[in-house]
Amino acid sequence: MSTSVYIALAAVLALVVGIVVGRLLAGKARQDHEADAKARAQQLLAEAEQQATRTRDERIQQSKDKFRALKQEWEQESRRQKQALDQELTERRAAVVEQEQSIKQLTQTTQRQLEQIQRKETELDATRERIEMQAQQQREKLEAQEEKRRATLENQLAKLEQRTQELAEQQQHVQQQLETISGLTAAEAREQLVDSLKNEAQIQASSYIKDVVAQSKLTATKDAKKIVLETIQRTAAEHAIENCVSVFNIESDDVKGKIIGREGRNIRALEAATGVEIIVDDTPEAIIISGFDPVRREVARLSLHLLVKDGRIHPARIEEIVAKTRKNIDEEIVEIGEKTIIDLGIHGLHPELIKMVGRMRFRSSYGQNLLQHSREVANLCATMAAELGLDVKKAKRAGLLHDIGKVSTEEPELPHAILGMEMAKKYKEHPDVVNAIGAHHDEIEMTAMISPLVQACDAISGSRPGARREMMxxxxxxxxxxxxxxxxxxxxxxxxxxxxxxxxxxxxxxxxxxxxxxxxxxxxxxxxxxxxxxxxxxxxxxxxxxxxxxxxxx
Known part of the structure; x- marks a missing residue:
């Protein structure tokens, strides 16, 4: 093997030995750490148990103290309640004793009253027996008298029948003698007697009818005067004397120059738009509006008020303000008419007639305001119709509308009564109302029962003191x-x-x-x-x- 192989094996071996040693060391460190953690946990548990013991002891002590305090409060409250109950029981015992005494007294009083009632019942029984005995005796006496009277009546009836038969025989005998003397039979004599009695009855009836008619006229005159006087007294009226001029007050005479305008163009435009005469003279703080038509005067007065308040016075503005004011007056006329018929309780009046009623507010007759006059006549007619048993609604309607011909511009050459009658007929008023309007000045014949009422009430309203102007x-x-x-x-x-x-x-x-x-x-x-x-x-x-x-x- 080469050297590099040995070196690699040695490195691997050293690595393995290092891993093993590291694990052993890590395990020992973990064991040491676990031991320390267990020791700390035991210490914490011991401290927690000690703290819990102290807290439990403190809570137990607090509970004992609170229990003792509550026990004392309960004992005090129990004592108070016991005292209150004792006092209440004492009061109730006293009240029961008092009630027992009252009941005892009431029982004694009731017993005495029962004894008195029993005595009175005994006395009443005795009295009743005595009265029944007397009544029985009286009844027996009356029965005896009745029997005696019945026998007497039967006897008298027998005598009456006998006398009636005798009279019949005598009458027949007399009739035979009369027929023999007069030469007439009983039927002929009866006819002559009936004719004679009939003529006599006609004469007496004529005399009686004359007396009744004279008495009726006297009584009717008296009753009519009474009804008229009571109606006048029961109907209150306002009297307003109106002139043909209105006065427009101004704050300063400087306004007069603005109203006149340059070379009088403003005042001419105002007169042309309203149809009245504007008089601006030396009268301090006043301008006179003259015209026979109160509606025009009112339009001019309100227009002047708006122009002075606005301050812009020139012909174009004047025409605008006058047109606006005239529209407002027309609306006010309708409102016045509607308010009048509502106040009088009149329903179903044609809108054109309502407008005419409103226009009466701005008309006068002999100085008397036409609307006030018509309202008064309507109330007078209603009162008289109620007294006479006539139709109150028709009478009131005719009284209100009797002078509508005075506010119409149609055919002014006709008398106002005829013109008003034609207008009422045009707007489908009742024939009785139409006749009352046309006949209240005797232009036509009266055919309705309410016609004389309207005529009389019109005269009454016009003849009240102060109602109309007289020459001084x-x-x-x-x-x-x-x-x-x-x-x-x-x-x-x-x-x-x-x-x-x-x-x-x-x-x-x-x-x-x-x-x-x-x-x-x-x-x-x-x-x-x-x-x-x-x-x-x-x-x-x-x-x-x-x-x-x-x-x-x-």
Missing amino acids: ESYIKRLKQLEETANSFKGVNQCFAIQAGRELRVMVDAENVTDERAAELSYEISQKIEKEMQYPGQIKITVIREMRAVAYAK
């Missing part, structure tokens, strides 16, 4: 004439027309006028006023007679 001269003249009429009677000292001429108070001389004469005087004055004067509504005449005793001490 005619008003003062009427008041003077009233006072002169009363002063023309003998015994009148003074008289005063008050309540806008609705009442006349007359003071008379107590020495020359008696109480009876005072009553006659009030009637005579009222009759003279009715004959000689013309006035709306009614006038109350009050005659005052005072007795004054005057003496002087000297």
Whole structure:
């Protein structure tokens, strides 16, 4: 073998020996390490057992302390509960004793009441027996009287039958004698008698009918006055006197120049757009809007308000604002109409009629606002119809619509009642409502029961004090004439027309006028006023007679 082979074998052998020695050394090191780990584990276990023992002892001691504390608390709570239970038992025993005493007293009271009831029952039994005995005696007496009365009646009936037979025989005998004397049979005499009685009955019936008619007219007049007065009293109304001008207030007179504009172009554009006359004069902080149409005046007033508030005043802006305001007014008219019919409880009205009702708000008649007047007439008609048993809904509807012809622009040459009737007919209103509208000024014949109601209520609303304007001269003249009429009677000292001429108070001389004469005087004055004067509504005449005793001490 060569040297290299020996060297390789030696290296392999050395490697094997090294591996073996390394393993032996590694095994010994592992054994030493395991021994150390076991020793440390035993030491840790011993320390853990000692720690567990100490912890257990501490926990046991804590548990014993806590148990002792809980035991003390429980004993204290038990003592408190025992004391509370003892106190409650004592109170309950006292309450039971008190209740026993109350029950004992109640038992005694009940026993006494039972004894009293038993005594009363005994007395009632005795009284009942006595009453029954008396009733039996009375019943026997009444039966005896009834038997006696029955026998008497039977006897009287027998006599009556005998007398009736005798009268029949006498009547037949008399009839034969009359036939012999008159030469007429009984049938002919009966016919003549019937004719005579018929003529007499017709005469009496005619007289009776005349008396009934006269009495009915008197009663009807009285009842009608009563219904009208009660209706007026029950219907409240607002009266608004409107003019043909409106006043637009401004903060400063400097605004007037802006409204007039350069060479008056703004004011001309405003007048042309609204159809009213704008008067700008020396009146401080005010501009006058004049026009017969309240709707146009309201459009002009609201437009001026918007223009002044905006500050931009020129013709183009004026036309824009006026168009916008007119649209708003049209919407407001519809809202007013709808609110009115809702307030009055009227349903199913045509939209065009609703618009006309809203336009009444901006119309006036003799200074009286047309919508307020129509609402009042509707309420008056409803009240009267209820009193008379008529259709309340139709009456209220006719009262509201009776003046719609005044707000229409169609055929203005026709009377407003006829025009309103045509419009109501056009929009399919009930024939009774149509007739009431057309007949409330007697342009057509009244055919509906509610027509006279509408006419009367229209007159009542128009004749209320302050409802419509009067010329001052005619008003003062009427008041003077009233006072002169009363002063023309003998015994009148003074008289005063008050309540806008609705009442006349007359003071008379107590020495020359008696109480009876005072009553006659009030009637005579009222009759003279009715004959000689013309006035709306009614006038109350009050005659005052005072007795004054005057003496002087000297």
